[in-house]
Amino acid sequence: MYAVAVNGSPRKGGNTEILLNHALEPLKLAGWETELVQVGGQNIRGCQACYKCFERKDGQCSMKKDVFNEIMEKLLRADALIFGSPTYFADVSAELKALMDRAGLVALANGRAFKGKIGAAVVAVRRGGATHVYDTINHMFLMNQVIIPGSVYWNMGYGRDKGEVEGDAEGLGNMKNLGQTIAWLGAAIKPHLGSFPALETVSE
Numbered sequence: 611m612y613a614v615a616v617n618g619s620p621r622k623g624g625n626t627e628i629l630l631n632h633a634l635e636p637l638k639l640a641g642w643e644t645e646l647v648q649v650g651g652q653n654i655r656g657c658q659a660c661y662k663c664f665e666r667k668d669g670q671c672s673m674k675k676d677v678f679n680e681i682m683e684k685l686l687r688a689d690a691l692i693f694g695s696p697t698y699f700a701d702v703s704a705e706l707k708a709l710m711d712r713a714g715l716v717a718l719a720n721g722r723a724f725k726g727k728i729g730a731a732v733v734a735v736r737r738g739g740a741t742h743v744y745d746t747i748n749h750m751f752l753m754n755q756v757i758i759p760g761s762v763y764w765n766m767g768y769g770r771d772k773g774e775v776e777g778d779a780e781g782l783g784n785m786k787n788l789g790q791t792i793a794w795l796g797a798a799i800k801p802h803l804g805s806f807p808a809l810e811t812v813s814e
Contacts, residue, residue: 611796612643614688615732616681618695618706620651625734625775629767630694632782633732636789637690642796647684649705650696652677657711663719671712678712685713686723689800690792691756693747694732700739702746714750725755726799728792732785736770759795761788 615634619626627646634644654676662672669686670679685691693710695702702710717724731747733740744764751758765788767781768774775781 611637611641611689611800612687613637613645613690613692613728613792613796614684615644615646615692615694616685616706616709617646617648618650618693618703618709619734620703620705621696621772622648622651624696624772625767625769626650626694626696626732628773628775629732629734629765629781629785630692632785633692633730633765633789633792636786637793640790640793640797642690642793645684647681649677649681649709650703652705654678654705654708656708657715661719663716667720669716669720669723671716673712678709681709682713682716686717688727689796690728690730691724691751692730692732692792694734695743695747697733697735697739697743700742702743707746710747710750714754717754722755724751726802727756728795728799729754729756729758730788730792731765732788733764733766734775735766735768737768740764740766757795757799759788759791761791 615630695706729751733743768778
């Protein structure tokens with residue numbers, strides 16, 4: 611089993627990255643292959659709504675000059691997707707939003723390629739707005755038939771300065787529980803991977 615965590619923060623070694631690594635640790639202990647991918651601070655454009663992904667159906671975006679397709683390959687291979695973001699004016703970072711918009715659409719264009727995967731949102735916040743960040747990430751997951759596990763609280767950790775989130779014991783405990791829950795869920799659904807039911811589209 612393979613889990614990829616995407617860091618939407620441009621601040622390497624910051625609070626978002628710390629939270630993601632705490633979520634990945636139980637998965638490593640359970641024998642999963644894990645990887646942390648950096649999108650924050652990278653060159654990535656937003657979706658241009660060309661819909662060429664629906665024409666080509668090759669699992670890629672038509673824009674080839676940024677980091678998107680490299681990351682998308684990892685997302686398509688992964689059994690679990692963990693998207694992490696700092697809180698910027700009560701929402702995700704611009705880089706993570708660009709990745710989500712393009713990844714969500716490319717997945718839909720390729721037979722809902724994310725369906726049946728496990729998906730979790732992780733948020734670093736100074737004080738307020740984290741719930742909206744959490745919802746933004748989960749909305750993309752839900753539209754793509756991704757399975758979202760719960761934890762002991764919403765997946766957020768509090769801290770402003772780099773490393774400050776290490777003092778949020780409850781937040782770190784939640785990350786540990788999240789990783790354990792993903793590992794448990796992955797083991798439970800592993801025999802059924804690739805057999806997600808094809809559902810008819812209802813048109814009005």
